[in-house]
Amino acid sequence: MASVVLVLWGAATLAFVAFRIIPGDPVDVMLGPQAQVSDAVKAGIRSDLGLDRPVLEQYAAFLGRLVRGDLGESYQLRLPVTEVIGRQLGPTLQLTGLALVIALLLALATALLVRGRRGRAVASGVELVVLSSPVFWTGLVLLSVFSFQLGWFPVSGGRDAASLVLPSVTLALPVAALLSQVLRDGIEAAEREPFLLTVRARGATPRRETLRHTLRHAGAGGVTLAAYLVGSLLGGAVLVETVFARPGIGRVTLAAITDRDLPVITGVILLSALVFVVVNTLVDLVVPLIDPRLRVAEPALRARAGVPA
Amino acid sequence: MTVLARRTRPGHTVALSISGAVLAAIALAAIAPDLLATHDPLLTDVRSALQPPSSAHWFGTDQSGRDVYSRVVFGAGRSVGIGLLATGLALFVGVIAGSLSAVSPRGVDAAAMRVVDVLSAFPEFLVALLVVAVLGPGPTNIAVAVTIAAVPVYIRLARAQTRSLAATEHVEAARIIGVPALVVHLRHVLPGVLGAVSVLATIGIGTSILAAAGLSFLGLGPTEPTAEWGLMLSAGRNLLLQAPWVAVFPGLAITATVVSVSVIGRIVRARSEERGA
Numbered sequence: 001m002a003s004v005v006l007v008l009w010g011a012a013t014l015a016f017v018a019f020r021i022i023p024g025d026p027v028d029v030m031l032g033p034q035a036q037v038s039d040a041v042k043a044g045i046r047s048d049l050g051l052d053r054p055v056l057e058q059y060a061a062f063l064g065r066l067v068r069g070d071l072g073e074s075y076q077l078r079l080p081v082t083e084v085i086g087r088q089l090g091p092t093l094q095l096t097g098l099a100l101v102i103a104l105l106l107a108l109a110t111a112l113l114v115r116g117r118r119g120r121a122v123a124s125g126v127e128l129v130v131l132s133s134p135v136f137w138t139g140l141v142l143l144s145v146f147s148f149q150l151g152w153f154p155v156s157g158g159r160d161a162a163s164l165v166l167p168s169v170t171l172a173l174p175v176a177a178l179l180s181q182v183l184r185d186g187i188e189a190a191e192r193e194p195f196l197l198t199v200r201a202r203g204a205t206p207r208r209e210t211l212r213h214t215l216r217h218a219g220a221g222g223v224t225l226a227a228y229l230v231g232s233l234l235g236g237a238v239l240v241e242t243v244f245a246r247p248g249i250g251r252v253t254l255a256a257i258t259d260r261d262l263p264v265i266t267g268v269i270l271l272s273a274l275v276f277v278v279v280n281t282l283v284d285l286v287v288p289l290i291d292p293r294l295r296v297a298e299p300a301l302r303a304r305a306g307v308p309a
Numbered sequence: 310m311t312v313l314a315r316r317t318r319p320g321h322t323v324a325l326s327i328s329g330a331v332l333a334a335i336a337l338a339a340i341a342p343d344l345l346a347t348h349d350p351l352l353t354d355v356r357s358a359l360q361p362p363s364s365a366h367w368f369g370t371d372q373s374g375r376d377v378y379s380r381v382v383f384g385a386g387r388s389v390g391i392g393l394l395a396t397g398l399a400l401f402v403g404v405i406a407g408s409l410s411a412v413s414p415r416g417v418d419a420a421a422m423r424v425v426d427v428l429s430a431f432p433e434f435l436v437a438l439l440v441v442a443v444l445g446p447g448p449t450n451i452a453v454a455v456t457i458a459a460v461p462v463y464i465r466l467a468r469a470q471t472r473s474l475a476a477t478e479h480v481e482a483a484r485i486i487g488v489p490a491l492v493v494h495l496r497h498v499l500p501g502v503l504g505a506v507s508v509l510a511t512i513g514i515g516t517s518i519l520a521a522a523g524l525s526f527l528g529l530g531p532t533e534p535t536a537e538w539g540l541m542l543s544a545g546r547n548l549l550l551q552a553p554w555v556a557v558f559p560g561l562a563i564t565a566t567v568v569s570v571s572v573i574g575r576i577v578r579a580r581s582e583e584r585g586a
């Protein structure tokens with residue numbers, strides 16, 4: 001719980017500090033280069049925003065508003081930041097959610113189905129190429145082949161399920177490649193362990209061997225990495241949403257960066273921090289279920305509760 | 310075949326020579342693009358716009374009739390350069406900040422590490438985007454942005470290496486015979502830290518090139534008519550139907566570069582682990 005507060009507070013503070021060292025006057029940035037505004041009006045805006053008060057007071061006020069869930073108003077759209085982000089959250093959640101599912105399925109399938117030295121060497125080569133290709137290029141190639149040449153999927157935009165497939169696959173591929181690499185490393189390490197000899201001696205089929213034993217061995221590392229990668233999906237969404245001309249948080253982020261819309265950027269930073277916190281809490285709950293070795297951390301507590309270690 | 314000879318896997322030599330050849334070509338393109346290019350990368354010729362690959366234009370031409378092959382050649386220096394610059398900066402800053410943090414009083418060290426923790430809670434590409442938001446777009450700024458996104462890992466590794474090296478016997482011995490602390494650090498600790506962090510950097514170059522290309526694809530880096538791979542891809546995005554080659558070749562160039570860098574990085578890491586073991 002303490003680390004949750006620390007990450008969110010740290011993120012907010014970094015955002016606050018970063019935007020105080022930003023070159024140029026915030027009011028000029030906010031109004032844009034074309035604005036013809038007198039100095040008196042600028043001074044009025046400055047005092048409205050509290051920019052004429054001491055920095056520490058501004059910081060306290062900023063944190064106070066955050067605690068109440070008030071992220072301020074977008075400079076460009078003149079809407080509350082929570083509304084700007086909230087409205088675009090749906091499409092991005094669909095995109096990243098489906099991408100995560102595809103990535104997990106692909107990685108698990110590769111781990112389960114690819115066996116033997118040769119097969120693993122091929123898989124590892126494919127993963128290297130996928131990881132080395134820029135995600136926006138993969139997207140363009142998929143779009144070019146499956147939408148323009150074959151006509152299987154709609155080209156862009158749209159809110160129907162079919163238009164979600166290509167963007168999700170694009171976003172999922174590098175995640176799947178990284179995950180399957182880590183899973184395979186874990187499985188190979190487990191195959192060198194003496195316990196596997198026992199498993200094989202008991203006559204376990206290769207499938208059971210992987211499913212029940214080696215994959216589980218690799219699983220804890222896989223889940224931890226998957227959690228880290230969930231965050232990276234948000235970064236990837238900026239590129240994928242641009243390539244496929246989809247609405248979403250990525251587009252909001254990019255627009256906010258080009259327009260220097262600082263309140264929106266702060267909102268995105270906090271959203272990302274929130275995702276990190278939520279996902280890591282989930283991981284701490286899930287990993288002990290997969291890897292029993294991590295459950296014996298508090299043997300005394302368990303003994304008292306009557307749970308066998 | 311002896312046991313020793315078998316330790317270098319047969320695939321390694323092939324992979325190493327192909328990657329080496331690709332990187333040599335890219336290095337040549339970066340240093341002396343005129344030797345490889347067939348056309349002026351900025352020369353527009355509307356009459357020959359959007360021509361498919363041919364003997365005159367190996368990778369075809371773009372919407373202004375510029376030769377895509379020559380633009381890919383001229384783009385090498387900038388695209389790879391930004392990634393290299395970012396990795397070099399991250400290495401430099403990481404080693405200094407990490408080893409300083411390791412030898413600082415415990416309070417300072419802990420505070421610095423919390424900042425690193427918060428920074429690494431965010432996905433690298435998002436951090437790079439946010440830095441661009443603060444600094445504004447431009448080639449130098451995206452290099453700095455990629456540096457800041459990558460640096461937490463380098464700081465952590467440099468700090469861990471400094472601490473473990475400072476506890477070794479030869480460093481202890483140097484201190485006991487009265488070598489000044491700064492000299493001990495510079496002569497006995499820093500070289501080891503640099504070695505470990507350099508291995509990480511060979512692997513990080515690929516990631517940095519990808520991140521920099523991504524930022525310039527989004528229009529935050531160099532601007533038209535500069536030849537840069539990410540920017541060229543972005544221009545080719547709207548021509549996929551009529552002229553897919555405009556986007557395909559710069560993308561291939563990025564992938565080939567990053568694959569080669571990663572292959573060599575992995576071999577370097579494998580060798581250094583073997584030596585360590």
